[in-house]
Amino acid sequence: xxxxxxxxxxxxxxxxxxxxxxxxxxxxxxxxxxxxxxxxxxxxxxxxxxxxxxxxxxxxxxxxxxxxxxxxxxxxxxxxxxxxxxxxxxxxxxxxxxxxxxxxxxxxxxxxxxxxxxxxxxxxxxxxxxxxxxxxxxxxxxxxxxxxxxxxxxxxxxxxxxxxxxxxxxxxxxxxxxxxxxxxxxxxxxxxxxxxxxxxxxxxxxxxxxxxxxxxxxxxxxxxxxxxxxxxxxxxxxxxxxxxxxxxxxxxxxxxxxxxxxxxxxxxxxxxxxxxxxxxxxxxxxxxxxxxxxxxxxxxxxxxxxxxxxxxxxxxxxxxxxxxxxxxxxxxxxxxxxxxxxxxxxxxxxxxxxxxxxxxxxxxxxxxxxxxxxxxxxxxxxxxxxxxxxxxxxxxxxxxxxxxxxxxxxxxxxxxx
Amino acid sequence: xxxxxxxxxxxxxxxxxxxxxxxxxxxxxxxxxxxxxxxxxxxxxxxxxxxxxxxxxxxxxxxxxxxxxxxxxxxxxxxxxxxxxxxxxxxxxxxxxxxxxxxxxxxxxxxxxxxxxxxxxxxxxxxxxxxxxxxxxxxxxxxxxxxxxxxxxxxxxxxxxxxxxxxxxxxxxxxxxxxxxxxxxxxxxxxxxxxxxxxxxxxxxxxxxxxxxxxxxxxxxxxxxxxxxxxxxxxxxxxxxxxxxxxxxxxxxxxxxxxxx
Numbered sequence: 023x024x025x026x027x028x029x030x031x032x033x034x035x036x037x038x039x040x041x042x043x044x045x046x047x048x049x050x051x052x053x054x055x056x057x058x059x060x061x062x063x064x065x066x067x068x069x070x071x072x073x074x075x076x077x078x079x080x081x082x083x084x085x086x087x088x089x090x091x092x093x094x095x096x097x098x099x100x101x102x103x104x105x106x107x108x109x110x111x112x113x114x115x116x117x118x119x120x121x122x123x124x125x126x127x128x129x130x131x132x133x134x135x136x137x138x139x140x141x142x143x144x145x146x147x148x149x150x151x152x153x154x155x156x157x158x159x160x161x162x163x164x165x166x167x168x169x170x171x172x173x174x175x176x177x178x179x180x181x182x183x184x185x186x187x188x189x190x191x192x193x194x195x196x197x198x199x200x201x202x203x204x205x206x207x208x209x210x211x212x213x214x215x216x217x218x219x220x221x222x223x224x225x226x227x228x229x230x231x232x233x234x235x236x237x238x239x240x241x242x243x244x245x246x247x248x249x250x251x252x253x254x255x256x257x258x259x260x261x262x263x264x265x266x267x268x269x270x271x272x273x274x275x276x277x278x279x280x281x282x283x284x285x286x287x288x289x290x291x292x293x294x295x296x297x298x299x300x301x302x303x304x305x306x307x308x309x310x311x312x313x314x315x316x317x318x319x320x321x322x323x324x325x326x327x328x329x330x331x332x333x334x335x336x337x338x339x340x341x342x343x344x345x346x347x348x349x350x351x352x353x354x355x356x357x358x359x360x361x362x363x364x365x366x367x368x369x370x371x372x373x374x375x376x377x378x379x380x381x382x383x384x385x386x387x388x389x390x391x392x393x394x395x396x397x398x399x400x401x402x403x404x405x406x407x408x409x410x411x412x413x414x415x416x417x418x419x420x421x422x423x424x425x426x427x428x429x430x431x432x433x434x435x436x437x438x439x
Numbered sequence: 440x441x442x443x444x445x446x447x448x449x450x451x452x453x454x455x456x457x458x459x460x461x462x463x464x465x466x467x468x469x470x471x472x473x474x475x476x477x478x479x480x481x482x483x484x485x486x487x488x489x490x491x492x493x494x495x496x497x498x499x500x501x502x503x504x505x506x507x508x509x510x511x512x513x514x515x516x517x518x519x520x521x522x523x524x525x526x527x528x529x530x531x532x533x534x535x536x537x538x539x540x541x542x543x544x545x546x547x548x549x550x551x552x553x554x555x556x557x558x559x560x561x562x563x564x565x566x567x568x569x570x571x572x573x574x575x576x577x578x579x580x581x582x583x584x585x586x587x588x589x590x591x592x593x594x595x596x597x598x599x600x601x602x603x604x605x606x607x608x609x610x611x612x613x614x615x616x617x618x619x620x621x622x623x624x625x626x627x628x629x630x631x632x633x634x635x636x637x638x639x640x641x642x643x644x645x646x647x648x649x650x651x652x653x654x655x656x657x658x659x660x661x662x663x664x665x666x667x668x669x670x671x672x673x674x675x676x677x678x679x680x681x682x683x684x685x686x687x688x689x690x691x692x693x694x695x696x697x698x699x700x
């Protein structure tokens with residue numbers, strides 16, 4: 023595990039729980055901030071002012087709550103998973119973000135930001151996407167609020183998530199394949215930022231993960247908090263007690279931060295984030311930023327990062343496009359540093375096996391990203407017999423069919439990639 | 440008392456203006472088009488330009504257009520690193536006829552560590568830094584490390600920078616103030632027209648250091664146009680393209696002088 027620098031007198035978990043983080047400079051302890059070209063600073067200032075004005079405004083919150091209920095289909099169910107429970111010797115509950123409109127948690131943030139953009143007078147929306155889930159959610163939300171939407175997507179991701187490309191176009195978005203850089207999520211963010219720099223006043227950048235310059239990590243977290251708030255209430259009602267452990271997959275970390283926030287203040291609840299371990303521990307073989315990264319700056323914030331000794335960002339690998347990213351949200355870097363959340367990694371092979379297990383025992387096809395959380399929960403269950411586990415089922419796996427076709431059920435040794 | 444390095448930048452711009460010229464700030468990506476030819480290119484450009492900016496390649500150049508993206512990628516593939524660049528500059532420093540700045544995204548600088556960076560830059564004869572993803576609010580630590588050794592941290596402003604912020608950036612800048620000509624990335628169309636001139640004039644009027652304007656400057660006409668309002672002009676992508684095509688950088692830069700228009 024990497025050791026991140028943290029001043030001994032720096033802020034801790036109490037400050038986070040009391041709502042004092044991010045601080046006025048957009049920091050979670052040392053992490054976060056705003057490392058962007060000058061041209062974007064006024065746009066971020068306007069966004070921050072808009073966030074302050076609308077996010078806790080009763081009128082805005084009322085409209086958002088109604089849309090979350092009527093259009094997104096919240097609250098999403100909490101599903102008991104007795105098949106997995108028997109197999110693991112545990113009590114397993116699934117928070118079903120896969121049942122939200124467009125099939126993943128991403129819609130919570132996409133809708134919230136699209137409504138915010140509309141309120142702020144934006145003329146067009148740009149977004150990036152990795153697995154395509156944020157792109158689909160953005161395309162749908164933009165159609166709903168009536169704004170044109172341009173989605174940047176790495177050329178490699180366009181291929182491995184092709185069903186989502188068609189969905190975005192059908193929903194009226196323009197999808198721009200990105201052939202520069204590593205042709206995945208990271209290059210898509212670079213390109214979306216370039217677009218935004220070129221029209222910072224008319225364009226709204228709808229960032230899809232809990233990364234980027236302040237106030238994005240905060241804004242994205244706030245729109246996803248609903249996951250953890252609902253899950254906590256639901257499990258208390260259904261199980262009569264809090265879970266012993268909460269699990270989520272972590273790429274940039276948006277679904278995880280939303281789920282985790284419901285439980286950060288419950289000291290008896292273990293919280294685990296599972297990163298994409300890809301082929302293994304070597305630099306370039308995985309996307310497990312917190313497990314293997316060191317502090318650095320990418321895409322506007324100071325956080326943990328997979329980069330070499332010269333500060334060049336590394337290409338990453340994961341079978342899951344949505345986790346294939348060399349950075350991680352600054353709040354996760356903070357939660358790791360203060361020790362509240364434990365971050366582990368899961369290999370491609372174990373994630374694929376967990377996906378099949380969930381299909382066969384629960385009749386649910388989770389996204390490849392989500393499958394990392396299942397594999398991690400299974401491992402934790404082996405060490406904690408009888409434990410009550412809550413898994414954030416962040417999205418459904420339909421969009422992964424092109425990738426899964428390369429891994430027929432039962433064939434697992436020697437990955438195809 | 441030796442003159443602080445940042446003063447050399449300012450003096451070079453002033454000197455060009457004194458002899459009736461707009462100062463030319465020329466940009467090249469380190470190690471592009473070839474690693475072996477870099478020291479030569481650098482020396483040639485330093486003979487023709489008044490100030491030289493060496494671009495440190497980075498994997499995620501978010502403020503750059505296609506030309507510099509491609510040059511950066513090629514340089515990284517050739518194994519160019521910040522340490523190598525500093526060694527190259529140090530090896531020819533006695534022969535450099537213009538002050539040299541490094542233009543780098545923040546992460547490679549962070550990875551070296553600010554103290555070590557400042558020490559090595561001073562040793563190599565580098566006069567300062569331009570960091571396109573380090574806005575005013577985040578620059579204290581790097582600025583402190585560089586200032587200790589008299590090195591410049593050039594601040595950037597853009598057409599959308601509000602007036603009070605522009606004033607603060609100008610007051611903080613050392614060497615020169617970099618006025619980005621467009622809301623956009625490098626290598627696109629440059630600014631023009633009345634609003635554009637007003638912006639540059641406003642920057643110049645509040646800046647204690649000379650203003651140099653750049654992003655998308657390609658022709659002698661543009662240099663002349665911008666040069667009527669501010670002391671210096673930055674030429675980047677166009678020079679990188681000329682180098683790639685095998686043109687002589689001295690000839691290319693000479694053709695940009697207003698008197699050639």
